[in-house]
Amino acid sequence: MNIVFHFGRYFIMMYRVFSKPEKFGIYRENTFKEMISLGIGSMGIVAIISLFMGAVITIQTASNIDSPWIPSYTVGFTTRQSVILEFSPTIIALILAGKIGSNIASEIGTMRVTEQIDALEIMGINSASYLTLPKIIAALFINPFIIIYSMFLGMFGGWIVAVSTGIVTSNQYIYGLQYDFKPFDITYALIKTVVFAFVITSIPAYHGYYTRGGALEVGRSSTRAVVYSSIAILVVNYLLTQLLLI
Amino acid sequence: MIEVKNISKAFGEKQVLKDVSCLFERGKTNLIIGASGSGKSVLIKCIVGLHEVDKGEILYDNRDFKSMDIVKRREIRRELGMLFQASALFDSLTVEQNVMFPLIMYSGMSKSEMLDRVNFCLKRVNLVNANHLYPAELSGGMQKRVGIARAIALNPKYLFCDEPNSGLDPQTSILIDNLIQEITHEYDITTIVVTHDMNSVMEIGEKIFFIYKGELWWKGDKNSILETDNKEIGEFVYASHIMKLLKSKH
Ligand SMILES: Nc1ncnc2c1ncn2[C@@H]1O[C@H](COP(=O)(O)OP(=O)(O)O)[C@@H](O)[C@H]1O
Ligand SMILES: [Mg+2]
Numbered sequence: 001m002n003i004v005f006h007f008g009r010y011f012i013m014m015y016r017v018f019s020k021p022e023k024f025g026i027y028r029e030n031t032f033k034e035m036i037s038l039g040i041g042s043m044g045i046v047a048i049i050s051l052f053m054g055a056v057i058t059i060q061t062a063s064n065i066d067s068p069w070i071p072s073y074t075v076g077f078t079t080r081q082s083v084i085l086e087f088s089p090t091i092i093a094l095i096l097a098g099k100i101g102s103n104i105a106s107e108i109g110t111m112r113v114t115e116q117i118d119a120l121e122i123m124g125i126n127s128a129s130y131l132t133l134p135k136i137i138a139a140l141f142i143n144p145f146i147i148i149y150s151m152f153l154g155m156f157g158g159w160i161v162a163v164s165t166g167i168v169t170s171n172q173y174i175y176g177l178q179y180d181f182k183p184f185d186i187t188y189a190l191i192k193t194v195v196f197a198f199v200i201t202s203i204p205a206y207h208g209y210y211t212r213g214g215a216l217e218v219g220r221s222s223t224r225a226v227v228y229s230s231i232a233i234l235v236v237n238y239l240l241t242q243l244l245l246i
Numbered sequence: 247m248i249e250v251k252n253i254s255k256a257f258g259e260k261q262v263l264k265d266v267s268c269l270f271e272r273g274k275t276n277l278i279i280g281a282s283g284s285g286k287s288v289l290i291k292c293i294v295g296l297h298e299v300d301k302g303e304i305l306y307d308n309r310d311f312k313s314m315d316i317v318k319r320r321e322i323r324r325e326l327g328m329l330f331q332a333s334a335l336f337d338s339l340t341v342e343q344n345v346m347f348p349l350i351m352y353s354g355m356s357k358s359e360m361l362d363r364v365n366f367c368l369k370r371v372n373l374v375n376a377n378h379l380y381p382a383e384l385s386g387g388m389q390k391r392v393g394i395a396r397a398i399a400l401n402p403k404y405l406f407c408d409e410p411n412s413g414l415d416p417q418t419s420i421l422i423d424n425l426i427q428e429i430t431h432e433y434d435i436t437t438i439v440v441t442h443d444m445n446s447v448m449e450i451g452e453k454i455f456f457i458y459k460g461e462l463w464w465k466g467d468k469n470s471i472l473e474t475d476n477k478e479i480g481e482f483v484y485a486s487h488i489m490k491l492l493k494s495k496h
Contacts, residue, residue: 022320023351115334118296122328123348124320 010206016128017136017202027134034138038100042146045099046092050083050150053091054157057082062167072168076158076176081185083154089189090237092150093196096143097229101204104135105225108208109218117209132205136198143197144190151189188244195240196233203229247272248293248404248436253302255285255292262288266302266462268455273434275427275450279441280457281482286440287331287408289457293438294328294406295319306404324352326404327397331412333389335381335396341368342377345395352400367395371425387418394422398429405430405437411446423449444489447471456482 021027061078108131111117120127155177162173204225211221248270255263262285270276278286291297293304295311304311306322314322335344345367349360368374371391381389390410397405407426411419423439427450430437441447447454451468458464458478466474471483472493484490 026350110337114332114337115330116336118291119328119330119334119336121296122294122323122326123351124323125351 006206009210010203013128013132013206013209014202016126017132017205019126019129021129021133022125027130030130030134031137034134035142038135038138039142039146042096042099042142043149045095046146046150047153049092049095050088050153051157051160053087054079054083054154054159055161057087057154058158058161058173059165059167062162073172073176073179075162075168076173077179078176079158079173080155080177080181083151083158084185084189088147088150088154089192089196090233092147093143093193093200093233094230096146096196097200097204097233098226100139101200101226101229102222103204104201105204105208105211105222106218108132108205109211109221112209112211113214113218128209132202132209135205136201139197139201140194143193147189147193191244192237192240195236199232199236200229203232247307248438249303249305249308250289250293251303251305253289253292253299253304255288255297255299262460263292263299264460266457266460268462268465270436270438271453272436273431274437274452275430276436276438276453276455277441277447277451278438278455278457279447279451279482280463282442284457285460286442286457290406290408290438290440294323294326324400325402326406327400327402328406329390329393329397329408329410331408333381333386333393335389335392337381340378340380341373341384341392344381344392345399348396348399363399364395367399368392370398370429371395372421386413387415387422390414390422391425394425394429398433401433403435405435407437407439409440409442411441411443416445419443419445420449426450427452444483444486447483 058075058079061075065072065074108117111131117127117131120130159170159173162168163170168176204222207221207225207228208218211217250266250268250270252265252267253263254261254265266289268276268278278289280286288297292299299312302312306325309322311319311322336347339347342361342364345364346360349355349363353360353363355363364377368377371394373388373391373395376384376388376392381392384392394410405426410422410426414422423446426437426439429435439446439450448468451471454466454468454471455462456464456471456479464474464476464479471479474480484493
């Protein structure tokens with residue numbers, strides 16, 4: 001099926017998702033549940049990836065600087081810039097697209113093929129909104145915290161390697177982290193994060209919601225959800241970077 | 247009473263329902279029967295609006311369902327309960343929460359009133375001491391019971407059951423069939439049951455609509471179905487050895 005069809009159906013679904021909920025209290029309760037599972041569920045993997053990536057960026061920067069004219073605090077500076085601008089918002093979003101995305105698509109897809117969505121519709125409930133809105137709202141709220149957490153851990157990972165291997169001193173590294181800091185970089189990263197949060201919840205929800213068939217198709221939807229949300233993240237990342245930084 | 251007039255439904259090139267008209271009476275178990283793939287589920291889903299019909303009318307006690315917008319339809323949907331082929335219980339909720347779900351959404355009852363209603367419904371379907379189990383922990387028959395309890399939680403005027411005894415043993419099937427019939431009589435509601443099971447037909451077939459390749463081929467009740475000399479219906483009814491035996495004794 002063609003891309004125009006999917007775009008059209010996606011936007012129609014989003015229109016339904018954001019139409020007035022029938023019972024506000026239930027939505028609020030579900031949103032809290034989603035926030036907790038999203039936040040807690042992502043802590044571990046985000047921590048591991050951030051620490052290691054920060055460490056690797058620090059080592060690579062240090063090993064590529066062999067000119068005596070480049071000050072050694074550059075290592076800290078470069079780590080900070082890479083982590084804040086690209087690594088935490090974008091790479092973590094891609095990881096979450098895999099983790100949260102496949103989860104959402106298979107959960108909603110299973111509900112579709114086992115007629116649970118029909119059951120909701122029969123009860124007169126706007127199923128698209130009921131199933132998707134709490135997840136989207138939860139991600140919009142929680143992902144910025146996850147990303148800030150990832151930024152700290154990334155820079156911390158760099159610090160651990162810097163100090164333990166002696167490539168730069170702790171003081172130089174920290175001086176680098178603080179050098180020429182522009183608060184707008186954080187704003188930029190958080191804008192990206194919020195947009196990506198929408199992408200990695202709504203696209204998988206779409207693929208899950210329109211699953212047809214059985215268990216096999218749920219698996220396919222889940223794969224497709226991850227592929228398309230990852231592509232969307234990369235495209236949106238490019239567009240936002242051009243829009244915000246140039 | 248639900249009236250279906252000349253409805254047709256196609257999926258792409260494939261014409262699934264052709265000009266079907268039925269009158270489903272109140273206080274009776276109305277059966278839609280036919281072979282697998284004949285379009286029974288599509289018909290019932292058209293009636294409740296899970297599929298849009300291409301042509302024809304659907305009247306819920308003379309209220310034209312087809313021309314209603316989504317908001318009006320939701321009002322009608324609060325008057326109907328449905329038992330799905332695979333039960334369609336919400337996996338993430340316990341038995342109690344499943345039955346309570348429609349109450350939380352629409353009843354405006356207090357927590358303890360809702361709990362009373364849930365226990366009443368579960369008792370009505372003979373399912374006790376299962377409140378805190380999850381659907382995955384239940385047998386097929388128990389899942390159907392929970393499905394029925396959830397469907398009747400809001401005191402529906404219309405009850406739809408898609409293959410209520412698929413995947414059940416014959417004894418449990420009969421229990422479920424009888425339960426559906428009792429509820430229909432007790433609350434005087436309009437019940438439509440889709441089935442391909444001759445046992446159900448003989449058990450609760452107060453009104454029967456036979457669908458053959460998407461067309462309404464024959465209608466009658468459990469007595470007249472044994473007498474008709476319609477060829478396709480004969481093939482359906484007397485497919486099993488036991489029914490053939492019955493016929494030879496007749
Ligand atoms: N959503 C759908 N899209 C396309 N074809 C469908 C859809 N639902 C059902 N069909 C087709 O309609 C026919 C009747 O299906 P169904 O009503 O489920 O049969 P049954 O009588 O066994 O319940 C089948 O051939 C099926 O493939
Ligand atoms: Mg069917």
